[in-house]
Amino acid sequence: MSPASPIGVFDSGIGGVSVLREIRRLLPAEELIYVGDSIHLPYGEKSLEEIRRYTEAVVQYLIHSGCKIVVIACNTASAAALSHVREKFPQLPIVGMEPAVKPAVEHTRSGVVGVIATTATFQGQLFASVVERFAGDVTVLKQPCPGLVQQIEAGELETAATEKMLRGWLQPMLAAGMDELVLACTHYPFVLPLLRRICGPDVNVIDPAPALARQTQRVLANAALLNQAAQSGELTYFTTGNTTTFARTLNQLTGDTAEINPLYWNNTGTQLSR
Numbered sequence: 525m526s527p528a529s530p531i532g533v534f535d536s537g538i539g540g541v542s543v544l545r546e547i548r549r550l551l552p553a554e555e556l557i558y559v560g561d562s563i564h565l566p567y568g569e570k571s572l573e574e575i576r577r578y579t580e581a582v583v584q585y586l587i588h589s590g591c592k593i594v595v596i597a598c599n600t601a602s603a604a605a606l607s608h609v610r611e612k613f614p615q616l617p618i619v620g621m622e623p624a625v626k627p628a629v630e631h632t633r634s635g636v637v638g639v640i641a642t643t644a645t646f647q648g649q650l651f652a653s654v655v656e657r658f659a660g661d662v663t664v665l666k667q668p669c670p671g672l673v674q675q676i677e678a679g680e681l682e683t684a685a686t687e688k689m690l691r692g693w694l695q696p697m698l699a700a701g702m703d704e705l706v707l708a709c710t711h712y713p714f715v716l717p718l719l720r721r722i723c724g725p726d727v728n729v730i731d732p733a734p735a736l737a738r739q740t741q742r743v744l745a746n747a748a749l750l751n752q753a754a755q756s757g758e759l760t761y762f763t764t765g766n767t768t769t770f771a772r773t774l775n776q777l778t779g780d781t782a783e784i785n786p787l788y789w790n791n792t793g794t795q796l797s798r
């Protein structure tokens with residue numbers, strides 16, 4: 525492991541690219557490896573135990589690939605497995621997503637903040653502990669959004685169906701006085717324009733991706749592992765799902781064209797290989 529080693533970034537699908545692009549913007553010299561476990565998507569509707577098994581295997585794969593740090597760019601995998609993988613792999617730093625309840629509570633004027641996430645994220649202990657630590661006397665509304673991840677993976681960012689789903693979830697939160705909305709799923713920043721339109725100008729929508737990129741920078745700096753090279757680092761994408769579909773969605777969501785490499789699971793879902 526050295527400053528030239530890559531950063532590993534992982535999500536159940538394409539959502540983690542919302543974090544990846546912030547890391548690239550902040551740390552352009554870093555080499556990056558992205559793994560989307562698209563064949564198992566959505567994680568948000570699976571058991572915490574199953575998500576933990578996949579997360580452990582992906583982290584193991586990224587360690588074998590020489591990564592100096594792993595960024596779990598998935599709230600669901602962080603909720604299910606962050607403490608588990610930190611214990612299992614103490615040899616390298618692992619950064620994960622925590623719902624941004626703290627800044628929402630600090631900024632709210634109405635005293636009502638909302639969090640949207642997958643079903644599994646709300647089931648993990650991480651969410652309960654964040655609310656307990658930071659909510660104080662602020663009301664935290666939680667709204668699972670089953671099916672939204674699949675809409676985003678299908679590139680349906682502005683369709684009537686996606687808008688209808690979002691209005692159904694958000695209108696009761698708006699009626700309850702919410703003025704801060706936390707995106708606690710890394711897929712959701714891809715529907716930010718639609719979310720902002722539905723919520724209107726009085727609601728602040730919090731995308732945690734920039735904060736996670738800064739945290740990654742801090743952790744690397746503290747470990748003397750920041751890459752100081754002048755040239756840009758390489759970015760390599762892997763998916764366990766269909767590479768053509770991943771490439772197409774990536775292009776729709778970000779405008780990027782990239783070669784996508786396949787990764788394969790063993791038949792017990794415990795190990796990945798190229």
Ligand code: DGL
Binds near residue numbers: 565566645
């Ligand atoms: N992007 C993931 C997250 O941040 C969830 C996607 C899924 O349900 O697979 O929670």
